Amino acid sequence: MALRFQIEATSGAARAGRLITPHGEVQTPVFMPVGTLGSVKGVPQEILEELGVEILLGNTYHLYLRPGIEQVRRLGGLHRFMSWDRAILTDSGGFQVFSLSELRKLTEEGVTFRSHLDGSTQFLSPEAATEAQIGLGADIIMAFDECTEYPAEPSRVRSSMELTLRWAERSKKYFEEHKHEVPWGRGHVGTAAPTAPTHSDRTQALFGIVQGGMDPVLRKESAERTIEIGFPGYAIGGLSVGEPRKLTREIVEATIQHLPAETPRYLMGVGTPEEIVEYANLGIDMMDCVLPTRAARHGLLFTSEGKISIKQARYAGDRGPLDPNCGCRVCARYSRAYLRHLYASNEILAQVLNTVHNLSFYLDTMRAVRHSIALGDRPQFLSGK
Amino acid sequence: MALRFQIEATSGAARAGRLITPHGEVQTPVFMPVGTLGSVKGVPQEILEELGVEILLGNTYHLYLRPGIEQVRRLGGLHRFMSWDRAILTDSGGFQVFSLSELRKLTEEGVTFRSHLDGSTQFLSPEAATEAQIGLGADIIMAFDECTEYPAEPSRVRSSMELTLRWAERSKKYFEEHKHEVPWGRGHVGTAAPTAPTHSDRTQALFGIVQGGMDPVLRKESAERTIEIGFPGYAIGGLSVGEPRKLTREIVEATIQHLPAETPRYLMGVGTPEEIVEYANLGIDMMDCVLPTRAARHGLLFTSEGKISIKQARYAGDRGPLDPNCGCRVCARYSRAYLRHLYASNEILAQVLNTVHNLSFYLDTMRAVRHSIALGDRPQFLSGK
Numbered sequence: 001m002a003l004r005f006q007i008e009a010t011s012g013a014a015r016a017g018r019l020i021t022p023h024g025e026v027q028t029p030v031f032m033p034v035g036t037l038g039s040v041k042g043v044p045q046e047i048l049e050e051l052g053v054e055i056l057l058g059n060t061y062h063l064y065l066r067p068g069i070e071q072v073r074r075l076g077g078l079h080r081f082m083s084w085d086r087a088i089l090t091d092s093g094g095f096q097v098f099s100l101s102e103l104r105k106l107t108e109e110g111v112t113f114r115s116h117l118d119g120s121t122q123f124l125s126p127e128a129a130t131e132a133q134i135g136l137g138a139d140i141i142m143a144f145d146e147c148t149e150y151p152a153e154p155s156r157v158r159s160s161m162e163l164t165l166r167w168a169e170r171s172k173k174y175f176e177e178h179k180h181e182v183p184w185g186r187g188h189v190g191t192a193a194p195t196a197p198t199h200s201d202r203t204q205a206l207f208g209i210v211q212g213g214m215d216p217v218l219r220k221e222s223a224e225r226t227i228e229i230g231f232p233g234y235a236i237g238g239l240s241v242g243e244p245r246k247l248t249r250e251i252v253e254a255t256i257q258h259l260p261a262e263t264p265r266y267l268m269g270v271g272t273p274e275e276i277v278e279y280a281n282l283g284i285d286m287m288d289c290v291l292p293t294r295a296a297r298h299g300l301l302f303t304s305e306g307k308i309s310i311k312q313a314r315y316a317g318d319r320g321p322l323d324p325n326c327g328c329r330v331c332a333r334y335s336r337a338y339l340r341h342l343y344a345s346n347e348i349l350a351q352v353l354n355t356v357h358n359l360s361f362y363l364d365t366m367r368a369v370r371h372s373i374a375l376g377d378r379p380q381f382l383s384g385k
Numbered sequence: 386m387a388l389r390f391q392i393e394a395t396s397g398a399a400r401a402g403r404l405i406t407p408h409g410e411v412q413t414p415v416f417m418p419v420g421t422l423g424s425v426k427g428v429p430q431e432i433l434e435e436l437g438v439e440i441l442l443g444n445t446y447h448l449y450l451r452p453g454i455e456q457v458r459r460l461g462g463l464h465r466f467m468s469w470d471r472a473i474l475t476d477s478g479g480f481q482v483f484s485l486s487e488l489r490k491l492t493e494e495g496v497t498f499r500s501h502l503d504g505s506t507q508f509l510s511p512e513a514a515t516e517a518q519i520g521l522g523a524d525i526i527m528a529f530d531e532c533t534e535y536p537a538e539p540s541r542v543r544s545s546m547e548l549t550l551r552w553a554e555r556s557k558k559y560f561e562e563h564k565h566e567v568p569w570g571r572g573h574v575g576t577a578a579p580t581a582p583t584h585s586d587r588t589q590a591l592f593g594i595v596q597g598g599m600d601p602v603l604r605k606e607s608a609e610r611t612i613e614i615g616f617p618g619y620a621i622g623g624l625s626v627g628e629p630r631k632l633t634r635e636i637v638e639a640t641i642q643h644l645p646a647e648t649p650r651y652l653m654g655v656g657t658p659e660e661i662v663e664y665a666n667l668g669i670d671m672m673d674c675v676l677p678t679r680a681a682r683h684g685l686l687f688t689s690e691g692k693i694s695i696k697q698a699r700y701a702g703d704r705g706p707l708d709p710n711c712g713c714r715v716c717a718r719y720s721r722a723y724l725r726h727l728y729a730s731n732e733i734l735a736q737v738l739n740t741v742h743n744l745s746f747y748l749d750t751m752r753a754v755r756h757s758i759a760l761g762d763r764p765q766f767l768s769g770k
Contacts (some may be wrong), residue, residue, distance in 0.1 A: 042733035067726045083718045341452045348427035
């Protein structure tokens with residue numbers, strides 16, 4: 001079995017459980033930090049472990065362009081390349097192709113695009129994206145989809161949804177034929193000889209992605225037809241693309257009711273601390289977002305007392321910890337005054353410490369959510385903001 | 386007593402000992418990492434502790450401009466501001482005034498200069514620099530000197546040396562009158578109430594700086610007249626300013642023979658791993674240099690097998706550790722291929738990991754030097770390069 005999912009407690013629509021992957025267990029609902037290029041920007045893997053990160057997200061598009069899939073595959077896959085023995089999920093690259101690359105040309109076959117790095121012409125299709133994700137070797141990989149833009153005409157939303165469904169079938173077909181090519185079981189990087197046990201009985205899991213824009217009827221159809229293809233987990237894609245948050249929530253609710261209860265549900269690309277609690281309450285099991293890490297690099301910090309923009313002069317003389325209710329290594333040691341100075345002075349350490357704190361805050365938030373569900377309570381976001 | 390220095394073993398001219406400061410003991414010969422703005426760029430203080438760093442250097446010029454001395458003083462001094470309970474040494478700011486600032490104007494009184502940050506007009510003198518260093522509260526502070534440029538005419542070297550001597554007297558006078566203003570003994574940042582013991586019986590130590598350009602006769606005179614003023618430690622300044630390394634060594638030898646055996650000898654601004662071993666052999670006890678940290682940020686890494694430029698394509702597929710003979714957390718976990726990828730992708734983590742390794746290499750080098758001296762052996766730089 002590539003992946004098992006056990007629900008251990010429920011509270012209303014919310015569920016707490018365990019996702020058992022070839023690289024360890026993941027407590028759900030889970031927030032997955034984004035490690036775009038095989039690194040959560042500024043944070044060594046041993047600190048991610050200390051924070052309790054059980055699953056990371058890697059971006060296929062970015063790794064495809066640099067250092068290249070073949071390079072990572074030859075080095076034993078993404079886990080070994082970045083020395084991360086816990087679970088990894090990769091996206092399919094579709095979202096970045098549509099948001100980052102230039103001069104893209106979409107056909108039934110796939111997408112031709114220019115690299116945002118060097119302008120070179122590249123091509124991704126359901127087969128190529130799945131091949132890439134098998135080469136990277138994440139525990140959970142995603143079907144190649146088209147992320148429908150917002151707003152979009154109804155006919156455009158339907159045709160985009162239909163394309164995603166055809167691509168889901170092709171992704172699954174390629175995956176089933178090639179999933180045993182996953183590069184696990186070789187010698188660990190840095191050891192003289194291959195000593196790790198082989199996981200020949202284990203492989204990756206491919207998740208399907210539900211599209212359908214902001215139309216509940218199309219979302220239902222997309223969910224049903226994606227389930228018909230059959231995946232061990234389902235993602236809700238095409239949200240957090242510029243629509244109002246109220247609409248996001250409506251579409252999540254309209255979609256989630258059509259997803260099977262026994263498989264993991266992954267809401268892609270969300271959200272704020274308040275939102276991840278809200279979506280966990282709706283029955284979402286997995287989420288990812290660049291917000292905590294990107295905001296940290298811009299000096300925007302999440303605390304139990306609300307958001308803090310550490311660049312503000314009011315913190316220049318503040319001896320207190322960033323968040324008096326946080327137990328992370330940053331709050332345990334450094335003052336707001338010091339963090340403000342590091343940020344104002346453009347010190348690298350500002351990015352490191354800010355990112356560690358924001359991730360800690362997100363992970364603590366999800367720990368509290370899981371605890372509430374285990375107690376049968378409704379998870380709430382407890383912020384003094 | 387502000388500072389005690391105990392020599393515990395000698396081997397030829399080399400000595401191994403302990404520098405006992407108000408913030409802990411420092412094993413010598415010691416290499417002091419540079420934490421310019423209250424941060425060793427990219428490395429959290431807890432990792433510096435793990436590396437065994439016992440003393441850091443802070444730059445008065447940089448901290449004077451940002452966040453400002455008064456700010457640091459109000460927050461309890463540099464130790465508390467940056468949450469570093471071990472020893473700190475600050476330079477006087479003189480070197481940076483001469484190397485970084487614009488439109489400087491030198492008079493007997495001091496130096497007027499424009500900030501390299503905002504162009505504002507600033508002034509440093511022996512009194513102002515000493516006041517600033519008392520406000521920062523480092524364990525060891527430096528007299529305000531003029532770092533003579535290289536090359537320089539003999540008459541210029543003499544007049545510069547004479548000015549440094551007059552400034553040394555003024556620095557000492559100001560220090561003796563104000564040393565009890567050091568901001569130690571207040572409540573720790575982040576704690577609710579002041580709980581730390583006060584160190585009212587302890588204060589800083591002010592070191593004198595020997596100048597005299599590349600003239601052994603002037604160096605002797607500068608040493609003798611600086612000793613006449615009287616300091617608990619002596620630095621050799623004005624080297625590593627562009628002169629050939631052979632000349633640096635000659636001037637160190639010409640100077641050190643005139644310095645008292647029982648006080649610490651600090652050679653400012655050196656050097657490569659080979660050089661710090663060489664200078665320890667000449668009887669130097671303390672050194673500092675931006676080389677390991679700055680080189681790390683440019684992908685230049687020091688290893689037991691020689692220097693490595695990690696940006697090179699030859700490392701893209703190299704599964705081995707950066708240095709197979711290094712036990713640091715970077716070499717224990719990450720491959721050259723991964724470090725090369727991080728550097729090539731301009732990831733923040735490259736700067737973090739590279740700096741941790743280079744510092745580890747320098748600190749290990751000095752540990753080996755101290756061990757050799759303790760055994761009565763001549764310290765050697767053991768590189769396969």
